[in-house]
Amino acid sequence: MKARIGIIGTGWVGTSVAFSxxxxxxxxxxxxxxxxxxxxxxxxxxxxxxxxxxPACDVRAVPLAKMREADIVVLAAGRxxxxxxxxxxxLRDNARIAAGIGRALAGFPGIVLVVTNPVDVLxxxxxxxxxxxxxxxxxxxxxxxTARLRERLAVKLGVSPQSVHALVVGEHGDSSVPLWSAARVxxxxxxxxxxxxxxxxxxxxxxxxxxxxxxxxxxxxxxHAIGLVTAELIGCIVNDEQRLLPVSRVQDDxxxxxxPALVGAGGARPAALPVMDRAEREALVASSEVxxxxxxxxxxx
Numbered sequence: 001m002k003a004r005i006g007i008i009g010t011g012w013v014g015t016s017v018a019f020s021x022x023x024x025x026x027x028x029x030x031x032x033x034x035x036x037x038x039x040x041x042x043x044x045x046x047x048x049x050x051x052x053x054x055p056a057c058d059v060r061a062v063p064l065a066k067m068r069e070a071d072i073v074v075l076a077a078g079r080x081x082x083x084x085x086x087x088x089x090x091l092r093d094n095a096r097i098a099a100g101i102g103r104a105l106a107g108f109p110g111i112v113l114v115v116t117n118p119v120d121v122l123x124x125x126x127x128x129x130x131x132x133x134x135x136x137x138x139x140x141x142x143x144x145x146t147a148r149l150r151e152r153l154a155v156k157l158g159v160s161p162q163s164v165h166a167l168v169v170g171e172h173g174d175s176s177v178p179l180w181s182a183a184r185v186x187x188x189x190x191x192x193x194x195x196x197x198x199x200x201x202x203x204x205x206x207x208x209x210x211x212x213x214x215x216x217x218x219x220x221x222x223x224h225a226i227g228l229v230t231a232e233l234i235g236c237i238v239n240d241e242q243r244l245l246p247v248s249r250v251q252d253d254x255x256x257x258x259x260p261a262l263v264g265a266g267g268a269r270p271a272a273l274p275v276m277d278r279a280e281r282e283a284l285v286a287s288s289e290v291x292x293x294x295x296x297x298x299x300x301x
Contacts, residue, residue, distance in 0.1 A: 006032075013223050014076035024234070026238045033063065035077075040061040068108055074113045074115060078090070094116050111138065142170065169258050171287045179276055245260065
């Protein structure tokens with residue numbers, strides 16, 4: 001099945017999502033929208049010029065109202081982070097944009113994917129503004145953090161990232177929680193892997209949390225990896241894969257953060273909680289509190 005995919009925001013991230021989605025072949029129609037209409041049109045024209053090199057897809061710029069006819073809408077609108085600025089520092093600027101788009105999507109029958117940072121709080125903002133069921137408003141959450149952790153562990157251990165099974169939960173940001181106690185390498189517990197030292201874990205966790213800052217400091221934005229992550233998430237929905245992924249959604253307590261969910265055509269459904277030791281459970285509670293306070297701070301803006 002191919003879907004009608006709409007992307008709102010054609011900056012660095014939106015265009016990387018578009019490019020990765022086209023190459024993956026998930027879209028039969030790809031619609032771009034941006035407040036800068038000429039930019040959306042130019043990006044659509046540029047991508048369409050490469051049609052000989054990706055599976056058939058109609059790429060064009062459309063008005064915001066057209067997005068209500070899409071199967072999946074990706075929210076990538078908003079400003080990027082600045083060097084050494086936390087994702088939560090972006091909150092007020094991007095929450096106003098996200099709330100407006102959420103209201104425009106009230107009653108939308110499809111699925112909304114939130115990519116704009118701070119992704120967890122904005123997932124909650126969009127869900128509240130749109131009134132859509134929580135399972136149909138999904139943030140990319142810690143999918144990228146998890147990919148970063150797997151890559152760094154793979155390099156350190158000399159194995160492929162596909163052989164590393166490790167999760168990051170909580171906030172996509174400074175309070176994210178790597179689940180070391182449940183990490184596996186080819187079926188072997190990470191902490192039983194020859195040569196692995198538990199005292200290396202804090203530095204590696206910090207490297208994962210700082211990864212975006214290091215990219216932004218050098219090139220001004222992160223875009224390629226999140227484009228790949230979002231295209232993968234789109235594929236899980238379009239193909240109804242029912243994959244267990246750490247995505248952000250509004251949880252039963254009303255707070256949006258990342259926990260494993262079953263992702264398919266109906267959105268992201270809650271799944272069993274992963275194994276966590278006491279320190280990890282406490283860190284997840286602390287991460288949840290950070291995100292709840294951040295959302296609460298919007299009431300005065």
